[in-house]
Amino acid sequence: MQVEINGLKQEMPPNSNVLQLLQQFEIAAEGIAVEINLTVIDRQAYDATVLQDGDTVEIIRFIGGGK
Numbered sequence: 001m002q003v004e005i006n007g008l009k010q011e012m013p014p015n016s017n018v019l020q021l022l023q024q025f026e027i028a029a030e031g032i033a034v035e036i037n038l039t040v041i042d043r044q045a046y047d048a049t050v051l052q053d054g055d056t057v058e059i060i061r062f063i064g065g066g067k
Helices: 018-024
Strands: 002-005 008-011 032-036 039-041 056-061
Touching (some): 018 032, 018 056
Parallel strands (some): 002 056
Antiparallel strands (some): 032 039
C-alpha cells in the first residue's frame, strides 16, 4: 500500500501499523509525534493504529532549545 510520509510517497506492507512504520524507517518513538490524516496518534496506540492505503502521515520531531 502507498502512504504519504512527511510529503513523500512511500510503499508499506498491507496492514502495517504506526510502530512498524517507525521501525521500517529506523525512527525512535521517543521525542516525536505522529499525525495521520490530521489526527495526532497517542504513543500508547502506535501498535494498534493500522495504516490505510492513501493515508497522510506526518512525523514531527521535538527539539528543545531557547533560553
